[in-house]
Amino acid sequence: MCQLRPPSPQSADRLVRASGMVVALLVGSFAAQAQEAGGLNAEMTAQVQLIAQAGARAGMPAQARVEVQVGRLDPRLKLAPCLQAQPYLPPGLQMWGRTRVGIRCLDGAVRWNVSLPVTIKVFARALVAADALPAGALLTQALLSSAEIDIAAEAGAVFSDASSLVGRTLSRPLAAGEAVRSSSLKVRQWFAAGDTVMVRAVGSGYTVAREGQALTAGLEGQSVKVRFENGRIVSGRVVGERNVEMLL
Structure with a gap:
């Protein structure tokens, strides 16, 4: 693969729905979900991480390493007790970088639905600048290096094949070790x-x-x-x- 792009929301949703039985079984195994100063209990945190990882991996190379940092619910929320809550991917939402996962109550006096902030990091090998490069630099093989980076840290596809970058021109300067992204290249x-x-x-x-x-x-x-x-x-x-x- 020459370019590594964020998975489309549609492909992420298909992957998560394919694993929905596992999520449903695990979600159904614990009791009421309650806020703990805006945090989640261990069971729900594990489920959020599972569904976010599945969404991030859609269309990604098998060797990619995904890390999910689960945020905290808005402390101003007052959620009613719930016997069964389920995390889900909001439709049309990209599962890279700073994003969110939904949590809805399936069994309770009040059927609430909230959003939980998450940060998804996707580590994979990609081409980076071997040294600091100025805007306007014409890329050559010697100016490029390969490193494992968080490809979800910024917008723009990254590259794994040097032949797709040789001869391209930078539209902005790059620091040494910074990923060469589609957004940093002049449009052809x-x-x-x-x-x-x-x-x-x-x-x-x-x-x-x-x-x-x-x-x-x-x-x-x-x-x-x-x-x-x-x-x-x-x-x-x-x-x-x-x-x-x-x-x-």
Whole structure:
């Protein structure tokens, strides 16, 4: 894998739902959940860590090491007693860095639902700057090194394959040992307005390719409009040199 990106909320949710039986059995094994000056008891803390780790690991390499730091509930909350509480991943929420896990009461006089702050660290090997590098530096193999870092500490994908970085230009300075992230690279222009591009429409189990004319410059990862020969105009994402992808 050349780039390591945060797992999508959808993939994290699928993984957690696949392990839902384990979570349900463990959650059902302890009694009332109560706040202890904003903290959780040991059983619920373990469940929060389990579900957060599962969400963070979705789509991650097997060798990645995940650490979950569980925060504290808002001390102003006054929760009613609950015989069975369950942690869950809030829909659409990314399970990297500073995020949160939901906890809901399933069996109690009052069915409450609260959010618990968590910090998720994901340690994996990635490419870093071998020495301090200025903005505008042209990356070469000699300027890069590999190290285990918390890839969830900042926004932006990290890289594990040097060939995908050689020749790229930094948009900001990097300290020695700092990860080279997609957000620290200058955006590449893959084609100009008026160029002929290949548009690939990707659906469930099929791909259709067709040529068209770019109406605007194609910047890496950005949306672009393309006009086909019959006059139809579509939008897609720039994924490479003269290549546009549409997700159906």
